Structure formats: C-alpha cells, structure tokens
Amino acid sequence: MKRSLGSKTLAVPSPIWLIATYDANGRPNFMTIAWGGICSSQPPCVTVSLRKATYSHSAIVARKAYTVNIPSSSQVAEADFAGMVSGRDRNKFDECGFTATPSGVVDAPIINEVALVLECKLIQTLEVGIHTMFIGEIVDVKADDAVLRDERTLDMQKVAPILYDASSRSYFGVGDGLGPGWEIGKAIGKRSLIASPEKTE
Amino acid sequence: MKRSLGSKTLAVPSPIWLIATYDANGRPNFMTIAWGGICSSQPPCVTVSLRKATYSHSAIVARKAYTVNIPSSSQVAEADFAGMVSGRDRNKFDECGFTATPSGVVDAPIINEVALVLECKLIQTLEVGIHTMFIGEIVDVKADDAVLRDERTLDMQKVAPILYDASSRSYFGVGDGLGPGWEIGKAIGKRSLIASPEKTE
Numbered sequence: 001m002k003r004s005l006g007s008k009t010l011a012v013p014s015p016i017w018l019i020a021t022y023d024a025n026g027r028p029n030f031m032t033i034a035w036g037g038i039c040s041s042q043p044p045c046v047t048v049s050l051r052k053a054t055y056s057h058s059a060i061v062a063r064k065a066y067t068v069n070i071p072s073s074s075q076v077a078e079a080d081f082a083g084m085v086s087g088r089d090r091n092k093f094d095e096c097g098f099t100a101t102p103s104g105v106v107d108a109p110i111i112n113e114v115a116l117v118l119e120c121k122l123i124q125t126l127e128v129g130i131h132t133m134f135i136g137e138i139v140d141v142k143a144d145d146a147v148l149r150d151e152r153t154l155d156m157q158k159v160a161p162i163l164y165d166a167s168s169r170s171y172f173g174v175g176d177g178l179g180p181g182w183e184i185g186k187a188i189g190k191r192s193l194i195a196s197p198e199k200t201e
Numbered sequence: 202m203k204r205s206l207g208s209k210t211l212a213v214p215s216p217i218w219l220i221a222t223y224d225a226n227g228r229p230n231f232m233t234i235a236w237g238g239i240c241s242s243q244p245p246c247v248t249v250s251l252r253k254a255t256y257s258h259s260a261i262v263a264r265k266a267y268t269v270n271i272p273s274s275s276q277v278a279e280a281d282f283a284g285m286v287s288g289r290d291r292n293k294f295d296e297c298g299f300t301a302t303p304s305g306v307v308d309a310p311i312i313n314e315v316a317l318v319l320e321c322k323l324i325q326t327l328e329v330g331i332h333t334m335f336i337g338e339i340v341d342v343k344a345d346d347a348v349l350r351d352e353r354t355l356d357m358q359k360v361a362p363i364l365y366d367a368s369s370r371s372y373f374g375v376g377d378g379l380g381p382g383w384e385i386g387k388a389i390g391k392r393s394l395i396a397s398p399e400k401t402e
Contacts, residue, residue, distance in 0.1 A: 005353055007341055013216050014239055037215065046212050073376075118212060128240050129243050130242060171385075181371055192295070
C-alpha cells in the first residue's frame with residue numbers, strides 16, 4: 001500500500017545543469033536548472049525549462065542558443081549559488097571563479113571550468129505551466145580529457161554529475177556502476193523462459 | 202582545451218524510468234526510458250519521449266495517461282530487460298515478477314513492486330526528431346513508506362534511483378548526499394564579497 005505525497009515534481013534523479021548564455025550586451029551568464037532531459041535521440045535534443053522572469057530566459061530567446069554545462073560534485077556550491085542569484089545584478093562567472101569561451105558552433109559561451117558541455121541550438125519553444133520549455137538540438141558535445149575513459153566514452157565517476165531531489169531540496173552524487181545496458185536484463189528473459197517453458201511454444 | 206565528442210545525447214545524469222500503461226485490451230504493460238525530465242513546477246509536469254514504433258506509444262495516445270515508476274538499483278536487471286523486449290509479444294509484468302494496481306487518479310497501472318510512482322495525465326504531445334515527447338501533468342505521487350524519511354520527504358539512498366550514461370550504455374546508482382539546496386551556495390557569495398568589497402557599493 002502506497003502513501004500519497006500529492007502533486008509534486010519528485011522525478012528523481014533530476015539533473016543539475018548550468019545553462020550558459022550571452023545577454024543583450026554580449027556578457028556571459030549562467031543559471032542552474034534541475035528541470036530538463038533528453039527528448040530525442042536523432043537529432044539529439046535536450047529540453048531545459050526556465051521561468052520567464054529569469055535573466056537567462058530572454059538571452060535564450062534572443063540568441064536562440066545555450067550550452068548545458070554539467071558540473072561535477074566538487075562544484076555543487078557554485079551550482080547552488082548560481083540558482084539563487086540573478087545575472088541581472090551579479091556577475092556569476094566572476095563570483096564563482098569561472099571563465100567563458102565562445103562555443104564555436106552555437107551563439108553561447110562554454111564554462112571552461114566545467115568538464116562536460118552540450119552546445120545547443122534552440123529549435124522549439126513551448127509554454128508549460130509557469131515554465132517555458134526550450135528544446136535545443138545538441139550540435140556538439142565537448143569534454144575535458146580528464147573525464148573520459150577513452151576518446152568517446154565518459155568516465156561517470158570523474159564526470160561526477162550532481163542529482164537533485166525536490167522533496168528534500170538537496171543534492172546527491174553519482175554512485176557505483178550497476179552494469180551494462182542491453183546485457184544485464186537478459187537474465188530476466190532467460191529466468192522466465194526456464195520458469196515457463198510453455199511461453200516458447 | 203576540450204575535445205569534441207560529436208552530436209550525442211550525453212546529458213548525464215539521465216533517469217531510468219518504467220512507463221506503465223494499459224494496452225487496447227486493458228492489459229498492463231511497461232517500458233523503460235531514459236529520455237525524460239521535469240518541465241514545469243506548477244502544475245508539476247514531466248516529459249517522457251518514446252519512439253512511435255513502441256507498443257507503449259499507442260497506449261499513451263489512446264488512454265491519455267501513464268505512470269512513471271522509478272525503479273531502485275536492485276531492479277536494474279528488470280529495467281534493462283523491459284527496454285529490450287516489446288509488450289506486443291511479451292508479458293513484462295509476469296516475466297519481471299511484477300504486479301499491477303490501477304492508479305486511482307489516471308487511466309494507467311502502477312507497478313506495485315516499484316516504491317515511487319508519478320501518476321500522469323497526458324496534457325500535450327510534440328514530435329521531436331525520431332521521438333514523440335509526451336508531456337504529462339503529475340496528478341499525484343505515490344510512495345512506499347520504506348523509501349520515506351518522513352511523511353513527505355524521500356530518502357534518496359532508499360529510493361536508490363538508477364542513472365543512465367548513453368556513452369557507455371551503462372547504469373549507475375545514486376551516491377552520497379552533497380548538501381542542502383539554497384544553502385551551500387551561500388558561501389560563494391560571501392567569498393566573493395570578501396574578495397571584492399567594491400561590488401557591494
């Protein structure tokens with residue numbers, strides 16, 4: 001028997017991402033979000049949802065681009081900070097000790113100190129409740145060698161992404177590997193075939 | 202200097218969720234997805250992206266409802282299995298040893314053996330690349346007492362959600378707590394105020 005917790009955003013694990021943009025003066029800024037996720041494999045697309053009131057919202061609308069910078073556990077204080085103050089009246093890059101480089105492929109900055117970055121071109125915008133959902137095509141992904149296992153595979157323990165839990169309003173790290181996809185589930189099918197041979201007839 | 206990894210869905214951490222639906226015969230089924238995320242706080246809404254070819258796609262379109270069942274690390278084999286086979290020709294509930302209860306609030310089943318479930322009413326549908334993105338309003342959240350810290354707060358180590366990394370096509374667990382939101386970032390602002398007192402003028 002399950003307990004009702006009400007109508008809440010308890011979709012764990014939610015990601016903690018830093019969305020970087022250029023403002024109207026060409027100044028780099030970023031904000032922290034937890035509302036987003038992949039929405040298509042081909043072309044690779046990712047959603048990020050921001051309230052209209054945020055400074056970054058107008059920047060995405062104007063430049064039609066943003067980068068998703070995926071901070072590591074060691075940057076959780078910076079991520080928390082960047083979700084509490086606005087780029088309207090603060091220079092979050094300076095305050096976090098971060099620096100920016102223009103993405104070569106979209107009209108948005110990359111945070112140099114964040115090891116994994118998705119460079120996104122805005123392709124669709126949708127209003128959902130109090131948020132605007134931006135759908136971005138992931139034009140390229142850039143990563144520091146330090147978080148790679150080989151030329152194209154991430155080392156998740158080194159990327160060390162941050163998870164958000166809306167119920168406790170707190171952050172968590174990534175844990176141990178649980179096994180390979182399209183592999184560890186094969187045991188379930190076999191188990192069931194053994195238990196119910198008639199299903200194979 | 203960052204290395205280019207190409208146009209890829211490397212938006213870690215991606216969640217592993219079991220999307221449960223009723224098919225045209227009223228039979229409960231579920232499939233595993235990694236493409237989804239919260240897209241609005243008010244009303245609480247979540248996106249899930251499925252290819253049109255999946256059996257669950259037609260079920261969501263017909264019933265305008267689904268549940269997001271958040272499996273724990275101990276259910277990773279079942280989650281992997283349910284992403285490899287189709288409910289068209291397999292009974293995934295039986296094969297995984299799972300049972301279904303009708304959600305009292307939306308026209309979809311809940312997986313009893315999964316401790317945390319979001320009950321969603323379809324409110325919008327959008328085609329994005331090869332996927333259909335379904336936007337569901339989270340009408341209610343149900344949880345087993347075993348994964349709660351108190352009447353309304355999750356215990357993340359007990360929920361133990363599964364993360365997906367598309368680069369290694371493998372699964373990871375949740376790690377240690379990293380601190381409270383709207384709190385640990387305050388040190389950044391203070392540090393910068395001390396370093397740059399002129400900013401307060």
